[in-house]
Amino acid sequence: MAWDAAAGTCAGTESELLAATKVGSLTTPAVFASSLPAGGSLHLQIVLTLPDQDETTVDGTPPDPTVQGAAVDLTYTFTMVQRDPVTTSG
């Protein structure tokens, strides 16, 4: 079941595949232990959190350094690995 993109909620069953991880450490692939049947779909929600959200802006100027107004380009690459084949007869 797909996520409600506006509310960020899942009407089905949520399952955490990857605990909170620093983005910078994801340069090596994280392995999700998840299986998927043929023709199935997996709906993922990715939540991004900044480290400090309590800063105060004074006279329109944020503190230095600041978490405000920064931008970063992120690219997610999901690689799927096929299970080992099995032989069936019938």
Next chain:
Amino acid sequence: MRHRRGRLAADLLDLAAVALLVPLLGGAAGAAAVRGLTVTAATWAAAGAPTGDEPASGPLAPPWSRGGSRAEALVDVVATGTLALTAVELRLEADGPDGAGAVTVTACRGGPWDGANCPGAAVALGDLTGTTTVAVALAPGERLGLRLEADRNVTNRTSFALRVEVPRTAATPGGRTSG
């Protein structure tokens, strides 16, 4: 629990919380899905400005208008960030013999000051010698009008600076985007 905490954080920061539907291709070993996005953090800020003018960079010196024995200054507090605000913190600093207590400040909710007339609701804020939190909803770019009054001689002897602070708790949660 983690999901709720993460979702709250994303709401607060107006980050792009992305629900990705990743097509997984059965029978194709090594197949990959790639998505890219730019994540931008929101901003929460407000600054003082002479009524109708652009916000100042740094503390605002009230533009006193002196007539007779009295002086008045009309200034705006402008929400300059990308998030709507629920409150601003104001403080009037004084450099001179009279102190900020010689000034009285009145806010006008609902519209800009028209001279001494407030088209909305006038709210007395006192002298702003200490930090005063004004609970007011300000959309990005919206203004809260302030009217400062003092004895004319006071404004001649003393320099004033209006300081405006916005803590993170005074900003409303941001929106959520998906892609």
